[in-house]
Amino acid sequence: MKRALISGITGQDGAYLAEFLLAKGYEVHGIKRRASSFNTARIDHLYQDPHDPERRLFLHYGDLTDATNLIRIIQQVQPDEIYNLGAQSHVQVSFETPEYTANADGMGTLRILEAIRILGLENKTRFYQASTSELYGQVAETPQTERTPFHPRSPYGVAKLYAYWITVNYREAYGLYACNGILFNHESPLRGETFVTRKITRALARIHLGLQDCLYLGNLDARRDWGHARDYVEMQWLMLQQPNAEDYVIATGVQHSVREFVEHSASELGITLAWQGTGADEYAYIATAPNHSAVKPGQRVVGIDSRYYRPAEVDTLLGDPSKARKNLGWTPHTSFAELVREMTQRDLALAQRDALVMNAGFNAHSPQE
Numbered sequence: 453m454k455r456a457l458i459s460g461i462t463g464q465d466g467a468y469l470a471e472f473l474l475a476k477g478y479e480v481h482g483i484k485r486r487a488s489s490f491n492t493a494r495i496d497h498l499y500q501d502p503h504d505p506e507r508r509l510f511l512h513y514g515d516l517t518d519a520t521n522l523i524r525i526i527q528q529v530q531p532d533e534i535y536n537l538g539a540q541s542h543v544q545v546s547f548e549t550p551e552y553t554a555n556a557d558g559m560g561t562l563r564i565l566e567a568i569r570i571l572g573l574e575n576k577t578r579f580y581q582a583s584t585s586e587l588y589g590q591v592a593e594t595p596q597t598e599r600t601p602f603h604p605r606s607p608y609g610v611a612k613l614y615a616y617w618i619t620v621n622y623r624e625a626y627g628l629y630a631c632n633g634i635l636f637n638h639e640s641p642l643r644g645e646t647f648v649t650r651k652i653t654r655a656l657a658r659i660h661l662g663l664q665d666c667l668y669l670g671n672l673d674a675r676r677d678w679g680h681a682r683d684y685v686e687m688q689w690l691m692l693q694q695p696n697a698e699d700y701v702i703a704t705g706v707q708h709s710v711r712e713f714v715e716h717s718a719s720e721l722g723i724t725l726a727w728q729g730t731g732a733d734e735y736a737y738i739a740t741a742p743n744h745s746a747v748k749p750g751q752r753v754v755g756i757d758s759r760y761y762r763p764a765e766v767d768t769l770l771g772d773p774s775k776a777r778k779n780l781g782w783t784p785h786t787s788f789a790e791l792v793r794e795m796t797q798r799d800l801a802l803a804q805r806d807a808l809v810m811n812a813g814f815n816a817h818s819p820q821e
């Protein structure tokens with residue numbers, strides 16, 4: 453039985469990857485952080501009774517900023533594969549916590565690679581690094597490939613640039629099977645609520661049911677290549693099953709703006725929007741809505757809040773996944789329309805649950821970004 457260790461198992465990708473590897477028959481170990489409240493909601497459905505002798509999912513307390521802890525976990529687990537998905541992964545937050553982001557996202561990667569060496573696991577353990585299209589930042593060419601030069605635009609992007617190169621360096625210097633998946637944005641119903649796609653689907657569902665008044669966003673014209681996380685974790689695994697370690701771009705090759713995402717999600721709820729104004733004064737109001745909706749024509753439901761503008765923005769990203777298609781036979785299964793539909797419908801179901809709870813007289817307050 454193969455053994456995998458996942459840092460960031462409690463995150464979006466960690467949850468999909470753990471499920472994927474368990475289905476493939478792996479024994480799966482994950483690193484979770486100590487938090488003041490439960491933080492395993494995304495993997496609770498995979499939970500197995502710790503007393504079950506057949507169980508194949510194990511969680512270890514740990515942190516990418518703690519080398520001693522990483523060495524101990526890796527020594528104990530002796531993994532065949534390590535997936536380094538753990539990170540402070542929010543680009544805007546990285547401007548507010550740049551040193552921590554560098555420590556967890558940059559140095560954290562080095563700590564795992566060094567642990568593999570210290571423990572003499574160079575010939576046993578394969579390493580996957582969660583690299584990102586944020587490396588391209590101010591893009592030098594479109595679409596972006598494995599050969600496009602990097603120009604990151606945030607402390608997050610710069611920390612991930614270090615992680616990218618240290619992964620390449622350990623491959624070249626010590627012969628480690630170590631590779632970078634340069635993944636473009638990927639989303640799902642498990643996406644963190646403060647990333648733009650989930651923020652949109654969650655807010656529009658709540659507005660539709662009368663649980664929220666308005667959705668405030670930043671740059672509506674940012675363009676991204678959005679895929680589904682479920683499709684992308686398959687690729688993370690495939691990259692570690694090859695004869696040679698190589699780096700791959702993972703993307704759909706299709707791009708949309710934040711504004712288009714808003715419009716698609718609204719239309720999933722039967723709502724059409726109309727836009728007025730420009731720049732920071734732009735807003736969207738209801739053009740048409742179904743009779744059962746809490747919103748009415750003319751009502752403003754999307755506005756701009758300059759808090760969500762970034763000190764340096766990545767305006768456009770579009771990936772070319774030809775190498776992954778050719779060498780690994782990988783293609784994404786989920787279209788943009790299907791992704792928006794799945795996310796919107798899931799958030800509508802969650803909002804309906806909150807509405808039921810509130811109508812029954814209970815408190816159902818939900819944090820709003």
Ligand code: NDP
Binds near residue numbers: 459465
């Ligand atoms: P999430 O933010 O959903 O998950 C991040 C995970 O990392 C969580 O489990 C989090 O724990 C954990 N984590 C954060 N800080 C630390 C730390 N110091 N030590 C240990 N664990 C930590 O991210 P995604 O699942 O979306 O992304 C997975 C990886 O892929 C990340 O590295 C991200 O940067 C990268 N990436 C993501 C893309 C995307 O579009 N989703 C695209 C390209 C790259 P907790 O639950 O306790 O917060």
Ligand code: GDR
Binds near residue numbers: 543544646668674676
């Ligand atoms: P990103 O994702 O920065 O691409 O990083 P995010 O969803 O945060 O932003 C995408 C684009 O939308 C614009 N935007 C807003 N973003 C947020 N979060 N909130 C808003 O209100 C808002 N309004 C407009 C942003 O300016 C940006 O242009 C994600 C993360 O998962 C990274 O970890 C990963 O490496 C990259 O994707 C690829």
